[in-house]
Amino acid sequence: QSVLTQPPSVSAAPGQKVTISCSGSSSNIGNNYVSWYQQLPGTAPKLLIYENNKRPSGIPDRFSGSKSGTSATLGITGLQTGDEADYYCGTWDSSLSANYVFGTGTKVTVL
Amino acid sequence: EVQLVESGGVVVQPGGSLRLSCAASGFTFDDYAMHWVRQAPGKGLEWVSLISWDGGSTYYADSVKGRFTISRDNSKNSLYLQMNSLRAEDTALYYCAKDIKKWGYSYDLDYWGQGTLVTVSS
Numbered sequence: 719q720s721v722l723t724q725p726p727s728v729s730a731a732p733g734q735k736v737t738i739s740c741s742g743s744s745s746n747i748g749n750n751y752v753s754w755y756q757q758l759p760g761t762a763p764k765l766l767i768y769e770n771n772k773r774p775s776g777i778p779d780r781f782s783g784s785k786s787g788t789s790a791t792l793g794i795t796g797l798q799t800g801d802e803a804d805y806y807c808g809t810w811d812s813s814l815s816a817n818y819v820f821g822t823g824t825k826v827t828v829l
Numbered sequence: 830e831v832q833l834v835e836s837g838g839v840v841v842q843p844g845g846s847l848r849l850s851c852a853a854s855g856f857t858f859d860d861y862a863m864h865w866v867r868q869a870p871g872k873g874l875e876w877v878s879l880i881s882w883d884g885g886s887t888y889y890a891d892s893v894k895g896r897f898t899i900s901r902d903n904s905k906n907s908l909y910l911q912m913n914s915l916r917a918e919d920t921a922l923y924y925c926a927k928d929i930k931k932w933g934y935s936y937d938l939d940y941w942g943q944g945t946l947v948t949v950s951s
Binding site: 820 | 938
């Protein structure tokens with residue numbers, strides 16, 4: 719059971735926008751950077767966002783990240799069929815058993 | 830081009846041992862920390878372990894602490910995971926991944942291998 723909670727699924731039509739939330743606490747999101755990963759079916763995860771809102775080279779600006787308090791959000795604009803994937807947030811958790819933790823994951827469906 | 834290629838995944842009995850390897854190329858291996866992350870069938874991601882660029886520091890998830898050992902051979906551009914006392918719940922696809930930060934670590938993983946499957950079953 720992850721300490722980072724994401725909605726199981728979100729969906730929208732092509733061209734629309736979706737947002738994915740990642741809810742945590744002061745021991746993780748509240749005091750640490752958040753990253754986001756995209757995992758296309760049958761493939762390895764891919765880094766989309768790091769340090770809350772930075773994009774690695776090659777990641778289009780349709781993907782954006784933000785953080786407020788103990789929650790983080792991934793936004794995807796101009797949704798494309800190729801964006802159908804699982805998305806995971808991740809951050810350091812400095813509670814009793816300090817670990818890096820991933821969120822529960824969100825399946826994005828393009829209608 | 831950065832490439833990470835894992836190997837060593839097999840079917841092993843509970844209580845058994847296994848060593849995974851990850852061959853790296855396309856970047857200066859000994860400049861970067863490396864990680865192992867696993868994914869049980871149909872489940873989410875779980876961070877397993879980290880080793881610093883020079884091998885001097887290692888960290889583990891509670892779920893594997895005392896049973897798994899991460900190591901690296903910078904002369905061979907290779908990362909390893911020694912897995913002992915394996916349990917059914919260790920069944921997963923194991924990925925090696927590169928940290929984005931040079932001469933440090935940030936847990937931001939910018940390159941991943943395709944994974945190697947470990948199945949723990951009698």
